[in-house]
Amino acid sequence: MSDWVLGLLSHDAAGLLLAAIMLLPGLALIKSGRRRVERRGRWAAFAVGFSMSLLSGLMVIGALVHLAQTRQVAAKYPPPGRFVDVGGHRVHILAEGEARGRPTLVWFAGGHTGGYAIHNLHRRMVGQFRSILIDRPGTGWSDVGTFPRTTAKEADEMWAALDAAGEKGPFVLVGHSFGGLLSANMARRHPERVKALILLDATPPDTIVYGPVLGALGDMRRDALFGGLLGLFAIDYEKLKGTPPPPPPVAKLLATIDRELGAPGEAVRELEKSPAAHMASYSIYRELSPAGLASVAWNTVVYDGDLSPLPVFLVAPGDLKEFGTLNEAANAEQREAMRMQRFFAATRERYLATSVNSERVVAPEGTGHNFPYEAPAFVVATVARAALQ
Numbered sequence: 503m504s505d506w507v508l509g510l511l512s513h514d515a516a517g518l519l520l521a522a523i524m525l526l527p528g529l530a531l532i533k534s535g536r537r538r539v540e541r542r543g544r545w546a547a548f549a550v551g552f553s554m555s556l557l558s559g560l561m562v563i564g565a566l567v568h569l570a571q572t573r574q575v576a577a578k579y580p581p582p583g584r585f586v587d588v589g590g591h592r593v594h595i596l597a598e599g600e601a602r603g604r605p606t607l608v609w610f611a612g613g614h615t616g617g618y619a620i621h622n623l624h625r626r627m628v629g630q631f632r633s634i635l636i637d638r639p640g641t642g643w644s645d646v647g648t649f650p651r652t653t654a655k656e657a658d659e660m661w662a663a664l665d666a667a668g669e670k671g672p673f674v675l676v677g678h679s680f681g682g683l684l685s686a687n688m689a690r691r692h693p694e695r696v697k698a699l700i701l702l703d704a705t706p707p708d709t710i711v712y713g714p715v716l717g718a719l720g721d722m723r724r725d726a727l728f729g730g731l732l733g734l735f736a737i738d739y740e741k742l743k744g745t746p747p748p749p750p751p752v753a754k755l756l757a758t759i760d761r762e763l764g765a766p767g768e769a770v771r772e773l774e775k776s777p778a779a780h781m782a783s784y785s786i787y788r789e790l791s792p793a794g795l796a797s798v799a800w801n802t803v804v805y806d807g808d809l810s811p812l813p814v815f816l817v818a819p820g821d822l823k824e825f826g827t828l829n830e831a832a833n834a835e836q837r838e839a840m841r842m843q844r845f846f847a848a849t850r851e852r853y854l855a856t857s858v859n860s861e862r863v864v865a866p867e868g869t870g871h872n873f874p875y876e877a878p879a880f881v882v883a884t885v886a887r888a889a890l891q
Contacts, residue, residue, distance in 0.1 A: 503727070505649035505785070512646045512781040514572050517565030517734035521558045528554030564735030571736060572776065579769040581643040583635070586666035593663040594643035596635045599628035605672045605697040605889050606632040608664070612679030612872075614651075614783040615774060616642025620678060621766035623874060626882045631889065636663050638684070640782025642773055651785035654801035657687035661695075671695050674889045678702040678874050686804040686856070693812050698888045701853050702881065703818040703871050707803045708849040710795045714830045714842060719790045726787060730780025759875045809857040815888050816853045817873075817881070820864035822846075824871060 510516055531551030583596030596617060607627055611619035617635025627633045638656055639647035647659070664673070674697050677685030682704020689699045710719075729739040748756065760767055773779070788794040789802065825831060825843040834842065854860040865873040866880050874881050 503784075508649045508781045508785055509646075511730060511734070512640070512649075512778040514569055514734075514777060515565070516777065517561060517568060520734065521561035521565060524554055524561060525558035528552070528558060561735055564737065567736035568734055575772050575775075579773060583643075584667075585643075586663050588639075588659050588662045588666060589647065591639065591645040591647045592643075593639065593645070593659065593666075594637040595663055595667050596624075597632065597667060597669060598624075598634075599630070599632045601632040604631050605674045606634060606669060607674050607676060607885065607889065608634045608636065608660075608685075610636070610638075610660075610675075610677040610681030610684050612681055614638060614641060614680065614779075614786050616644070616770055618642060618766040618770045619763070620681070620874065622762040622764075622878055623676075623881055623885070626878060627885070630886065632669075634664070634669065636660055638782075640778050642770070646778040646782050649781075649785050650788070651782045652798055652802070653684055653687055653786065653789060654798060656786070657684060657691055660684070660688055661692060672697040674698045674700065674885065676700040676702065676885055677704060679871065680705045682853075683707070683802070686809070686853070687802065689812060689814075690804050690808050693809060696812055698813040698815065698891070699809065699857075700815045700817060700885055700888055702874055703850065703865075704816070704853060705790075706849040706852055707795055707799070708852055709846060710790055711792050711799075713845055713849065715792075717829060719787070722790070723784055723787045726780045726784035729775075730777040730784065733775060733777050733780060755870075755872060755876070759872065762875045762878060804853075804856050806855040807857070811859045812857050813888065813891065814853065814857040814860040815863055815884070816851070816860065817863040817884055818850055818865055819870055819873065821867075 510519070528551045531547045531554065533551075534547050581594050583594055585592040585594055587593075594616075607624075609617065609620045609624055611617070613619070616637040617624070618637075621635065624633045624635050637644035639645060639659060640651065664671075673695055675685040675688055677683070677700075679702070682701040685699060686701065686704060689696045725739065732739045732742065747753070763770070789798055795802065822843040825846040826839065828842070828846075831839045831842045851862070854862060863884055866877045869876040
């Protein structure tokens with residue numbers, strides 16, 4: 503889908519425009535039906551035109567409901583921080599705590615989500631450090647900005663947001679999963695402003711380019727696109743597609759994340775039901791395919807030695823158990839499944855080659871990719887040690 507279409511669909515009122523586009527040909531068919539002499543053609547034109555007009559009316563109702571819901575969410579969840587201008591668009595930033603001569607922490611959650619999605623770690627650190635959460639464009643309270651959305655573009659925008667907010671650093675960048683790829687990009691662009699880079703099981707580009715095609719990544723792009731499109735008409739795509747209940751271990755993990763995040767987690771879920779959040783996610787998730795990442799690789803991938811001599815801490819589980827739960831590995835024959843697990847484990851470690859001053863930190867036993875929510879005290883201690891080292 504073209505970027506200008508994504509930009510159009512990211513507006514909350516786009517549903518009304520789509521309804522009008524549906525209505526105009528419907529009215530034209532009704533009008534043409536009146537002019538037809540042949541009875542069969544007249545009724546066919548009337549039927550199609552009436553159906554299109556009726557659908558347009560339902561779309562208008564759905565679009566108005568969506569706009570009302572958007573106003574309710576905005577009233578219920580006011581921005582906790584402040585807005586800064588980045589390229590003519592508002593970016594929301596929450597900065598709390600005093601630096602006291604220590605480096606400033608900047609956090610990025612996994613996925614394409616706002617800062618509140620990692621608030622559980624931020625709130626534990628504001629008593630010791632200055633700690634910052636930034637809503638990536640299209641997430642949280644930030645404007646969506648321009649399309650396409652890319653990791654490289656957002657790395658520049660995050661630095662611009664820190665500058666606009668008057669934050670001087672030096673900074674310790676902490677990123678989980680896809681937020682780790684963003685943090686690494688930021689560090690590569692301005693290593694002189696970074697005291698340390700902490701990657702919490704960051705997304706490894708090699709996994710995308712060289713690994714087996716992961717259905718979950720395709721699902722992320724599809725869900726983002728259809729979730730945003732149907733959301734314009736107040737239709738919940740997740741409910742519509744009838745997602746089955748998660749297996750017990752996943753349900754337990756989701757409950758842990760909800761408990762850890764509390765009210766900020768609820769705000770994230772509601773705010774990021776917006777079309778802007780969905781379209782921004784769809785746009786940037788196009789990087790998560792071999793062709794998509796190859797098209798932006800030079801500006802996105804952090805290569806061996808790119809960060810030297812910056813201190814880089816790779817924090818991740820130390821075993822292969824979680825990789826075995828992937829559908830691709832679970833459905834493969836044993837030898838191929840073991841090859842996949844070795845591949846995923848090896849590509850995870852590649853970030854250690856980005857700097858001669860790197861350190862591998864093993865997450866607590868029994869935790870998985872989402873250990874920032876399963877073992878927050880461990881993460882806080884690791885970040886504090888790296889920041890003060």
